[in-house]
Amino acid sequence: MTNKRTTVEDFDFHGKALDTIFDDYDVMLESAPVGHSSLYGGFTYVAKSEDIFAAEQDPETFSVAPSMMMPSMGTDIPLIPIDIDPPSHTQFRNILLPLFTPMNIAKLEPGMRETGRLLAEDFMNAAKENGGVADASKLFARPMPTIVFSRLAGYPEEDWKLFDDWVDDIIYRRTAEPEVSKAAGEALMAYFDRMLKEREAEGGDYDDLLDKVINFKVDGRFLTHEEKLSYAYLLFLAGLDTTAWGIRASLWYLAQNPDAQQLLRENPDKIPAAVEEFLRTLSPVQAMARTALKDTEIQGQEIKAGERVVLVFGAGNRDPEVFENPNEIDIEREDNRHLAFGAGIHRCLGSNLARKELVIGLEEFLKNVPTFTATTFSEPWHGVGSLSLSIGKE
Numbered sequence: 001m002t003n004k005r006t007t008v009e010d011f012d013f014h015g016k017a018l019d020t021i022f023d024d025y026d027v028m029l030e031s032a033p034v035g036h037s038s039l040y041g042g043f044t045y046v047a048k049s050e051d052i053f054a055a056e057q058d059p060e061t062f063s064v065a066p067s068m069m070m071p072s073m074g075t076d077i078p079l080i081p082i083d084i085d086p087p088s089h090t091q092f093r094n095i096l097l098p099l100f101t102p103m104n105i106a107k108l109e110p111g112m113r114e115t116g117r118l119l120a121e122d123f124m125n126a127a128k129e130n131g132g133v134a135d136a137s138k139l140f141a142r143p144m145p146t147i148v149f150s151r152l153a154g155y156p157e158e159d160w161k162l163f164d165d166w167v168d169d170i171i172y173r174r175t176a177e178p179e180v181s182k183a184a185g186e187a188l189m190a191y192f193d194r195m196l197k198e199r200e201a202e203g204g205d206y207d208d209l210l211d212k213v214i215n216f217k218v219d220g221r222f223l224t225h226e227e228k229l230s231y232a233y234l235l236f237l238a239g240l241d242t243t244a245w246g247i248r249a250s251l252w253y254l255a256q257n258p259d260a261q262q263l264l265r266e267n268p269d270k271i272p273a274a275v276e277e278f279l280r281t282l283s284p285v286q287a288m289a290r291t292a293l294k295d296t297e298i299q300g301q302e303i304k305a306g307e308r309v310v311l312v313f314g315a316g317n318r319d320p321e322v323f324e325n326p327n328e329i330d331i332e333r334e335d336n337r338h339l340a341f342g343a344g345i346h347r348c349l350g351s352n353l354a355r356k357e358l359v360i361g362l363e364e365f366l367k368n369v370p371t372f373t374a375t376t377f378s379e380p381w382h383g384v385g386s387l388s389l390s391i392g393k394e
Contacts, residue, residue, distance in 0.1 A: 011037040011045050013287040013312065014175045018382045021286065022327065025315040034301040040070050043289065043308040044301070047315035049322045049339065051298050055290065055311055056344035059086050062290035062309060064346060070289040070310065071178065074170040074185020079234040080227055082346060088218075089345060095216040095231070096209060096349060105352045108152065112357060115147050116140075116364030124369060127391050133375055136365075137387040141248035144361050149239035149353075154208030159191075167241050172383060185233075192232040196225065209235060243354050244384045245284035246275075247361045252381050253278065253329060255374040255389055260331050265366050274331035275358045280338035281329045282381055286314035288342065313339040 028047035081092035127134035169184035254261040290309045316339045318326040341348035375388040
């Protein structure tokens with residue numbers, strides 16, 4: 001008989017650590033809601049939902065500086081607007097906030113749906129040529145948000161194939177190979193440096209996200225070139241990666257749960273609720289960092305000014321004090337106050353877009369692809385790696 005763990009040693013939320021991270025969450029939520037890790041320069045983690053919500057609402061105690069990302073995503077400069085504290089944060093966020101309202105996102109729906117349909121057809125064609133097996137990540141989950149967001153942002157179509165490599169190197173190799181991540185980050189910065197300068201020289205009206213970044217004013221002034229670069233860099237990483245993760249994780253679950261898959265096929269009106277549950281249990285963003293600006297205390301644990309603090313959204317999303325049967329993926333769950341998009345002033349700017357992409361992505365995949373199963377159960381739930389699916393097999 002083994003002793004039950006009561007602590008989590010050197011908690012990690014990247015790479016292979018994600019394979020067993022839900023086990024760590026169980027320990028945290030039961031007996032170690034606040035703890036310390038020596039990784040990434042050292043930090044204190046916070047796991048309970050109510051504590052995370054409270055910290056998100058308290059920028060005077062918990063600053064996003066020097067960065068919400070730990071470790072950094074290929075660059076050491078603050079990423080606008082997520083690494084900016086109030087009061088400046090509000091003005092920087094307002095640059096694009098009006099474009100991400102439900103009303104404006106609804107206008108994009110026809111294009112999203114057509115993209116999803118065409119990609120599902122690509123997946124089917126590839127499967128037919130390969131004995132009924134194809135990679136749903138490569139052919140559907142990854143390209144859908146790349147195409148949708150690139151059109152919204154104004155990224156050239158001929159460059160889309162470059163983007164996957166940059167996302168992989170910057171986000172998924174940054175812990176094991178930081179030098180690769182940094183080199184990719186520098187390449188992406190150079191890419192936006194050229195694009196922004198070319199656009200400003202042309203002086204055209206592109207009516208896209210980058211155009212808004214170029215022409216918006218803060219405190220009566222245009223953004224500096226460095227601020228524009230920072231904003232463009234963040235938009236790229238946030239717009240392309242997290243939604244791809246969400247689509248892939250959802251398909252991963254449905255491939256292994258035929259009853260849930262069939263329920264959504266027969267009742268597509270249940271897909272929005274299912275999406276919320278996938279976001280809760282298989283969150284694209286498991287944690288983000290803050291810095292304590294003053295001495296404080298959480299769950300009886302002292303946190304000193306200057307300490308890095310990691311808010312573990314993934315653990316908060318499985319808090320038994322908030323969710324009944326928290327580790328169960330219930331695609332018909334109704335009360336779902338999850339933290340997948342954060343909370344408070346730094347709540348994800350593109351949450352409405354992400355939700356719409358996820359819903360339409362699942363709708364179109366289920367509509368155009370017959371019953372599918374996983375070819376292997378060794379593929380992890382997380383990330384944007386391969387996801388081989390077999391079609392037409394029970």
